[in-house]
Amino acid sequence: MPKVVDPDARRREVVDALFRVVVRDGLQRTSLRAVADEAGLNIGSLRHYFASQQELMDFAMQSMLDGLTDRLLRHVEDIGDLSRHPPVERLRLAAGLLAELLPLDERRRAEVTVFLDFNAAARTNPAFRDLSDQAAAGSRRLVRRVLTRLDESGTLRPGRDLEIETERLTALLDGLGLGAVRNPDVLSPQMCTAVLAAHLGDLAGEE
């Protein structure tokens, strides 16, 4: 077997290049040729690893979602049982976990940026529908889970409708991401965390 090049590594390099192009130029201008240039590859080489544009896009978005999922699972594992932390800490831990979905550093900023573009495209491009819907469902699940845990541990004010609160917090996170990506100067990382903390504080009914 000739030409010893790890295909998986190459594919990851290409996906990294694709992310850079999407962040810099937008998904609309992310053509095979642009990605190949960014990766320092010939377009023929690129097409050796990804048979079609659709395959590349699917793999890229799936990679991003996998990475995010892993990070979230690790974060959840780090926290462990919520009841083993003092009540005062619980909101902070929840905020830290949910902040994985906010563009607070360069890595997360790139993730959210790419994700927003993919989502916008998914509205009218059926090829992206499944992954986009799956991502939306995942973040909604995470939020519901966090709220449920907080509620079960008695950290929330009683009488909350968890369905409504899930939609509210999910929408808040989406909106913060959107705003932080479009207007980073007014919706800085500090402002994002302050807003998230204020929201969770409200839910807990602190004075």
Next chain:
Amino acid sequence: MPKVVDPDARRREVVDALFRVVVRDGLQRTSLRAVADEAGLNIGSLRHYFASQQELMDFAMQSMLDGLTDRLLRHVEDIGDLSRHPPVERLRLAAGLLAELLPLDERRRAEVTVFLDFNAAARTNPAFRDLSDQAAAGSRRLVRRVLTRLDESGTLRPGRDLEIETERLTALLDGLGLGAVRNPDVLSPQMCTAVLAAHLGDLAGEE
């Protein structure tokens, strides 16, 4: 002066056609040819009323913002002095006003959809920057204004940071719009209004 055709009416027809194309196919696929077809015009005719694609896009987005602004001003005028309404009604009035920004019916759904696409494009297309930023600043101003009025009329729990609450409510509205456009089944108009009502209720500190 021959050929009596009201140019403004034509331009409005073209913009309507553009909106339909954007909603149906996405901004990415909204070409001059597609808009001309949708409007039942020849592409040459279209270019007689809009010299360039950029001019058409600018005019379209400006038209949408103007229409929305008018509607908001009319709504604000309808409400009048907030202190002339019973305290119980104030939250409902505020919710109704802010709901102008949510996709609760077909008209607003189209507005929000187009707006989201324009916003996504504005991130990497400098040509849309100004109008997009202006729109974001406008909605932020409206939210701040509503919160200020509620606060001044003593409807809000004291001790709120209006800066943070403005960002929070703005992000919530953006996120609701995003979610309702992408997943109308889970984020129905009823759910949207319920979330908005819950949020304002929280701010007011109702039990």
Next chain:
DNA sequence: CACGTTGTATCACGGCCGTGATAAATTGTT
């Protein structure tokens, strides 16, 4: 060395795009 797999690089095709140039049709005014 020769072979065959794997990777790299080019070319060409058809498609859609925005746009400039230009012709043709329409219609009120002179």
Next chain:
DNA sequence: AACAATTTATCACGGCCGTGATACAACGTG
């Protein structure tokens, strides 16, 4: 009827796109 401004309609150019076909280089194995 002749004119001129307005509106409608075509054509062609260059550009970027995804993709198929195909040639060429590299290299472990026989």
